[in-house]
Amino acid sequence: xSTLVEKQQLKRHEQRQDRDRAKAAKxxxxxxxxxxxxxxxxxxxxxxxxxxxxxxYSLQNWNLLRPDGxxxxxxxxxxxxxADSTFRQAALNSIIFTLGCVFAAMVxxxxxxxxxxxxxxxRGFVRTLLITPFLIMPVASAVLWxxxxxxxxxxxxxxxxxxxxxxAVDWTSSFPVISILMALVWQWTPFMMLLVLAGLxxxxxxxxxxxxxxxxxxxxxxxxxxxxxxxxxxxxxxxLGAIYVVNTFDQIYLMTAGGPGTASANLPFYxxxxxxxxxxxxxxxxxxxxxxxxxxxxxxxxxxxxxRSFDVKD
Amino acid sequence: MAIDTATAPASAAGRSEKAPKRGRRPSSLxxxxxxxxxxGFFSPVIWMVMTSFxxxxxxxxxxxxFFFEPxxxxxxxxxxxxxxxxxxxxxxxTGVSTLLVIVLAxxxxxxxxxxxxxxxxxxxxxxxxxxMLPVVAVIMPIYVIAGQLKVLDNIWTLVVLYTAMxxxxxxxxxxxxxxxxxxxxxxxxxxxxxxxxxxxxTILMPMVAPGLAATALxxxxxAWNEFFFALNLTAAKAATTPVFxxxxxxxxxxxxxxxxxxxxxxxxxxxxxxxxAQKQLVxxxxxxxxx
Numbered sequence: 001x002s003t004l005v006e007k008q009q010l011k012r013h014e015q016r017q018d019r020d021r022a023k024a025a026k027x028x029x030x031x032x033x034x035x036x037x038x039x040x041x042x043x044x045x046x047x048x049x050x051x052x053x054x055x056x057y058s059l060q061n062w063n064l065l066r067p068d069g070x071x072x073x074x075x076x077x078x079x080x081x082x083a084d085s086t087f088r089q090a091a092l093n094s095i096i097f098t099l100g101c102v103f104a105a106m107v108x109x110x111x112x113x114x115x116x117x118x119x120x121x122x123r124g125f126v127r128t129l130l131i132t133p134f135l136i137m138p139v140a141s142a143v144l145w146x147x148x149x150x151x152x153x154x155x156x157x158x159x160x161x162x163x164x165x166x167x168a169v170d171w172t173s174s175f176p177v178i179s180i181l182m183a184l185v186w187q188w189t190p191f192m193m194l195l196v197l198a199g200l201x202x203x204x205x206x207x208x209x210x211x212x213x214x215x216x217x218x219x220x221x222x223x224x225x226x227x228x229x230x231x232x233x234x235x236x237x238x239x240l241g242a243i244y245v246v247n248t249f250d251q252i253y254l255m256t257a258g259g260p261g262t263a264s265a266n267l268p269f270y271x272x273x274x275x276x277x278x279x280x281x282x283x284x285x286x287x288x289x290x291x292x293x294x295x296x297x298x299x300x301x302x303x304x305x306x307x308r309s310f311d312v313k314d
Numbered sequence: 315m316a317i318d319t320a321t322a323p324a325s326a327a328g329r330s331e332k333a334p335k336r337g338r339r340p341s342s343l344x345x346x347x348x349x350x351x352x353x354g355f356f357s358p359v360i361w362m363v364m365t366s367f368x369x370x371x372x373x374x375x376x377x378x379x380f381f382f383e384p385x386x387x388x389x390x391x392x393x394x395x396x397x398x399x400x401x402x403x404x405x406x407x408t409g410v411s412t413l414l415v416i417v418l419a420x421x422x423x424x425x426x427x428x429x430x431x432x433x434x435x436x437x438x439x440x441x442x443x444x445x446m447l448p449v450v451a452v453i454m455p456i457y458v459i460a461g462q463l464k465v466l467d468n469i470w471t472l473v474v475l476y477t478a479m480x481x482x483x484x485x486x487x488x489x490x491x492x493x494x495x496x497x498x499x500x501x502x503x504x505x506x507x508x509x510x511x512x513x514x515x516t517i518l519m520p521m522v523a524p525g526l527a528a529t530a531l532x533x534x535x536x537a538w539n540e541f542f543f544a545l546n547l548t549a550a551k552a553a554t555t556p557v558f559x560x561x562x563x564x565x566x567x568x569x570x571x572x573x574x575x576x577x578x579x580x581x582x583x584x585x586x587x588x589x590x591a592q593k594q595l596v597x598x599x600x601x602x603x604x605x
Contacts, residue, residue: 032431035421039481040437042418046478047444053455112351120345128589129356135588136359137539139556140577143563144362147570154376156361186358194596198604236603247448250541254560268450268542275454276546288451299446303439 051292057285064279077286086262087287090270096177097266098246101184102238108185109192109237110230114222116193117200127197134190142254145183146172176256176264183251188244192237199233200226239302246295267291366574373571388575392562397576400558406469407544407554408537411476415484415533416526418477423488424518428500438489441482449479453546460547469552475543480533483601487532490602491525492518525602528594531587538584555580 058077062070081087112130116123133141149157150171158168171179203226211221249268252258258265258273265273267287275284365373367384426434456475457466465471495518503513519526541556548557562569562576588595596604 029432032425032429034425036425036431036437039418039422039485040440043441043444043478043481046474047447047452050452050455050459051447053459054451057454112355115344115348115351118341118344120341120348122349126348126352128592129352131588131592131595132356132359132585135535135581135585137556137559137577137581137584139539139541139559140362140581141358143559143573143577144358147568148361148365148574149358151374154374154378156358156378159376159378186355189355191599195600195604198596198600202605233604236600240600243446247450249450250556253541253545254563268448271450272453272542272546281454281458285451285454288448288454291448292451295446295448296443299443302446303442 054285054288057281058289060282060285062280062282064281070282073282077282078290080283081286081290086265086270087267089262090265090267093177093264094246094266094268097181097184097248098242100181101188101245101248102241104181104185105188105241106192106196106234106237108189109194110196110234112189112193113196113200116197130193131190133186134188136187138187138250139254141187142183142251145179145186145251146255150179150182172256173260176259180248180251180255180264183255184245184248188241191241195233195237196230199230203229242302362574363578365571366578368571370569370571373574374568388571389579391569391572392576392579395562395572395576397555397558397579400553400555401579403469403472403548403552404538404554407472407476407540408534410473411480411537412530412533414473414477415480416530418481419484419488419529420526423485423492424514426485427489427492428495428518438486441485444478445482449542453542456543457546466547467549467551467553469548471547472540472543472552472554475547476537476540479540480536483536484529484533486601487529487598488522488525488602491522491529495521524594525597527591528598531591531594532598534587535584 059072059074060070061073061076116127116130136144147155149155152158152168152170155171157171162168169175207225208221211225216224247268248266249272252264252266252269253272256264258269262270271284271287271291274280274287278284364380366388367386368379368382369385369387372379372382425431426437431437460466460468460471499517499521500513503517508516539556540554541560544554544557545560548554553561559573559576559580562573
């Protein structure tokens with residue numbers, strides 16, 4: 001008898017302990033979550049909530065210029081986009097700007113980083129010069145390139161080409177994509193250079209010396225030892241660079257306004273045009289949604305890379 | 315050619331006594347090349363600064379004017395065009411948003427590193443994914459909502475948006491700095507019975523102070539240079555410096571010298587900050603991944 005009562009008491013006691021433990025774990029969970037919540041809630045409200053509206057707008061026929069107001073049109077905006085050749089052109093330009101800029105900036109960045117990874121007089125000063133283009137306000141650098149550098153009648157670029165007997169070129173109208181790429185590469189090379197330089201300096205010096213002792217030439221050492229070591233840094237630079245460059249707006253807005261025609265418009269600029277100059281909110285919203293979906297697809301691959309680079313543990 | 319000369323040290327290394335000075339000539343050749351490339355790369359900045367000290371006639375001349383009597387007229391003109399109020403707006407948007415980012419990011423990154431919540435990786439994934447989403451996809455609703463709330467052309471709207479823009483970067487960065495704090499230090503503090511806030515103030519914050527500076531620097535750079543939101547959401551009252559620059563370009567024809575002076579003034583704060591804090595820049599740009 002007594003054992004049964006004891007057993008029951010014990011059981012009740014254990015239950016209570018379990019409950020207390022669960023309560024404590026819950027409290028601990030909230031104590032851990034607490035500091036995170038303000039930032040999380042703020043980010044959700046400011047970045048995710050508007051996107052729900054974008055989704056809603058994308059299903060409307062809503063043009064601010066037409067007085068008949070908005071009407072629900074289902075997926076018609078999306079169907080229109082797939083028939084829109086300008087959208088495809090803008091998508092292609094987005095890819096060209098992003099890949100072109102990231103690749104060229106990375107190659108130049110590696111060259112500069114290799115040159116800086118030596119001891120020489122004025123090294124700090126040279127590095128300071130080289131990082132400056134990244135710090136210049138993008139709007140200012142767009143003005144600098146489109147006017148001071150590339151203006152057909154008094155730009156510095158044509159004058160230098162003229163010294164070699166090459167006739168003047170109207171860069172921003174004849175080669176709008178290349179002109180914008182020049183400004184973009186100039187801005188992003190320092191970014192790549194700094195990342196690669198950090199990678200070079202993290203390189204174990206004894207391995208390099210051993211390679212040199214073995215009589216490996218500069219090129220061989222670079223390809224078989226330095227480059228694999230740099231891989232993580234290069235991946236990171238390409239990835240972070242792409243995240244920023246794909247959203248390029250300032251240079252396009254100021255240098256070519258997406259022109260001539262829509263020859264140099266990328267997706268952000270084209271959507272901006274449709275929304276704020278064409279007042280076609282429904283169409284623009286649908287384009288925004290498509291861009292977001294494409295971004296999510298690419299990002300899921302990219303994020304795996306990021307987590308590898310950052311060694312995120314769960 | 316530079317590659318060929320660089321192989322020389324390998325053979326010179328055999329003569330061990332001269333080891334520190336080995337390959338002197340080829341390396342000085344490389345140094346000259348480095349200087350030429352660096353100055354070439356930097357030359358657009360030199361040209362911008364030179365143009366800002368010219369008269370308009372000399373700024374847009376063909377052939378370009380290299381020798382001229384420098385003048386401060388353009389800077390005077392820029393200030394008279396009312397640059398001051400735009401600068402003030404930029405200062406508020408940048409300063410307040412950076413402060414807010416730090417206040418939100420420090421506890422959040424603490425909860426993602428030192429005392430991590432359960433789904434740390436998912437939360438980090440979420441934050442970084444907001445950076446990948448194109449701003450242009452949300453500008454329309456933001457514009458419409460801001461219009462309804464009557465906060466268009468209001469500097470505080472930009473403050474909120476810049477905070478959201480920089481918060482994910484700051485959280486990732488601060489997290490990487492917190493991860494570096496050795497566990498023993500925190501345990502010792504707990505043994506001493508120090509509370510969370512005290513541990514924060516007396517142990518954690520001093521240890522991550524350089525990281526905090528790097529984070530703030532990156533936030534300042536991106537907020538100061540931001541143009542897209544400022545262009546679409548502000549008008550006469552709350553417009554920031556980049557908008558001022560653009561207004562100089564379109565409203566009254568092209569005055570290149572004046573425009574250059576405005577560009578120099580607009581870029582100066584961030585350029586100086588970046589020059590001074592070069593070490594922090596690398597870490598910040600890689601969101602803490604590169605030390």
